[in-house]
Amino acid sequence: MKRYDALYQLYDEFDAETLRAYQELADVFPALGTRVALEQWKDVRDELDERKAAIREAFPVGETFADVAAHASREGAFTALDLLGKYDCAVNVLVLDVDETLRSAGRTDNEIPRETLSLLTKLHDGGIPIVICTGQTLENVKGFITQGLGNELVHSGRFSIVYEAGNGVFTPGHGPDTKRLLYDDLDADVRGTFDEIRGRVLPEAPERVNRGCHLQGNEFTVTLKPNFQTGSERAVEVIDEALVYLLDLLGDVLDGATAEETRAYYARTDPEIRGVLERGPGVPDAEVPEDVEERLERLEVGYYEGDAAELGSYELDKVAGVEAALDVLGIDDPFSLVMGDSKSDLRVMEWVAEEEAGIAAAPNHASEVVLDHVLETDELVFERDGAASMLRMVYALDRLAGLE
Known part of the structure; x- marks a missing residue:
């Protein structure tokens, strides 16, 4: 109960919402090359550092709590703590559908939101591999993912694309295993x-x-x-x-x-x-x-x-693709966050549930069978274009799992 009591104190005594707003400004809108922009960004960083310092001084684990409050909402932080109590581990790989999950056709630009891209980069930089799991062609998904996340991340050796709903797996930086054509085995x-x-x-x-x-x-x-x-x-x-x-x-x-x-x-x-x-x-x-x-x-x-x-x-689905991607990435004991909206994503969700290898999240407009599964497990449902809320929760889970 001590961790719960400390979280209540954190969110009751500190303005975490404003802190998150400063953190998002610092992460999503980095300094530009003009004097005015640089000065404004420095002001944001100074205010962010000052607010975090106050939290650091108030708690024995203040650095962790400042990081949690700067990224996760009150609901997200308590959800993370509940999941930690239930599973006793943090997420160590992200398995993510794209269309109607990371991005929505309802957006005018149909791009992955900058906030989502920023959080994906931060989680990856913190050591969590990313598996993009999509029905799209490899060339299509490589294009917009590389543009959004950057060539360095995509070729980091900790990033994989399961494409055409499991027909192939592309994991740059892994020599002969970089591209696996699973349909060749049929x-x-x-x-x-x-x-x-x-x-x-x-x-x-x-x-x-x-x-x-x-x-x-x-x-x-x-x-x-x-x-x-x-x-x-x-x-x-x-x-x-x-x-x-x-x-x-x-x-x-x-x-x-x-x-x-x-x-x-x-x-x-x-x-x-x-x-x-x-x-x-x-x-x-x-x-x-x-x-x-x-x-x-x-x-x-x-x-x-x-x-x-x-x-x-049926022999080539997203589950087969994800298993192949995890094998190439060398993840022997996965505990994944699976995010998706369709029946093909549901198979991955059911697989990780059966294997006790992760948790599932879905947008509120997902297929009915997907929502039924998510609600019956951990109730991780998010708003359209709200994938960032789940990534923030994972960030908090990762930080809280590091506490004794």
């Missing part, structure tokens, strides 16, 4: 199915799908994206049609299968796909032969309303 017949579908999916598509979609430049996964604003009415319509077409094409490509069987199988295994079929052509009353079902069990058809219709492999 059976030849599975790879052949993907190759054939990729070659046929747009040329043979119905006119509205052909004109209304484009094929994302993945190395392996086949992803149809709308040529309209994500989530718009037209995007929803064309992705619904693209999903049905993808199911039918898969039935045509697999020897011995039919479109009715693939529709029936995925309607049975995925409620969202069933909903699309019910609103459209209907769900076939078809029996799926055992040999066809065995092959379909290896192939994942993903539906993201107004965003994508996708064919992937």
Whole structure:
């Protein structure tokens, strides 16, 4: 109880909110090359140092408490202490989705907020590796991540990108393990199915799908994206049609299968796909032969309303990618913060829960199943574009874990 009592004293007796504002100004808006800017930044630093000094003098562990108050809100600090009491360890790796987690399509610039980037850099500099875990292509994510976090961090040897939802892992600075193509390990017949579908999916598509979609430049996964604003009415319509077409094409490509069987199988295994079929052509009353079902069990058809219709492999998911990234990074005993919003992120969250290897956090607009999991575990839900609040909590957890 002594740590809780000390935290109550810290946040009751000191203006932590203003302290955090000064810390954020110092971190996010560093000094520029003009005299006025330099003077203003120096004033901020002086005020920050003065407020921290007062906390340092008030507590036996004042340096740690000053650092905690300068970064975490009262709620974040107490959440960190609760997690420390529950798990008895600090986070030692960050596993982070990008879209609708670190950044939101609702932002006009669709960039990761500067506050979030600053905290990621600070946590990384403090010794916490970062694993970016995304469905995007490697080249796309490398571009904006390097621009946001800097080339030095990306090539530090403590940074990895799991891309295309687990098809590959890119960990700069690790020699022959720098790039692992996990799809190379799949059976030849599975790879052949993907190759054939990729070659046929747009040329043979119905006119509205052909004109209304484009094929994302993945190395392996086949992803149809709308040529309209994500989530718009037209995007929803064309992705619904693209999903049905993808199911039918898969039935045509697999020897011995039919479109009715693939529709029936995925309607049975995925409620969202069933909903699309019910609103459209209907769900076939078809029996799926055992040999066809065995092959379909290896192939994942993903539906993201107004965003994508996708064919992937159940053997290549974000969990497989994260495991490979942790192996390359040499993290044998991970306790991770997993942040994400979609069903592919949920698998990583469930994996770390089963392995007692971390905690999960999600934005409040995440998929319902993701929110259910997060609320049932540690209730780490944050506002849209509010990923920084979770990173601040991790910062406090790391500092508090260092106390005797």
